[in-house]
Amino acid sequence: MTMPATGTAGRGLALGAWGAAQATAxxxxxxxxxxxxxxxxxxxxxxxxxxALNSPATGYSVVYHIEILLLFFTLVALGPLVRIHSTISRxxxxxxxxxxxxx
Numbered sequence: 103m104t105m106p107a108t109g110t111a112g113r114g115l116a117l118g119a120w121g122a123a124q125a126t127a128x129x130x131x132x133x134x135x136x137x138x139x140x141x142x143x144x145x146x147x148x149x150x151x152x153x154a155l156n157s158p159a160t161g162y163s164v165v166y167h168i169e170i171l172l173l174f175f176t177l178v179a180l181g182p183l184v185r186i187h188s189t190i191s192r193x194x195x196x197x198x199x200x201x202x203x204x205x
Contacts, residue, residue: 139165 143161145151151160 135165135169138168 139161141161142151142164143158146155146157146160149156
């Protein structure tokens with residue numbers, strides 16, 4: 103929101119582009135998740151995945167497990183971005199205190 107507004111295309115255009123990207127990502131993720139759930143569910147109910155997975159909940163379980171895996175990948179990717187560097191002032195024994203947090 104601190105982008106300088108010059109000319110006719112200012113903050114509103116950037117905000118609209120962000121909203122369009124969010125809506126597209128949400129739509130694609132819902133479509134992919136639904137298609138994957140339906141495909142796995144069809145295999146599970148037909149018995150192709152074995153007796154243990156012969157349940158209508160198998161499709162949901164697969165989608166949720168993939169989502170958890172993607173969240174772990176996100177945490178791994180974020181790790182280097184939030185690493186504390188030695189240039190930041192630290193409290194006693196290298197610990198970060200309440201005064202070191204941004205306000």
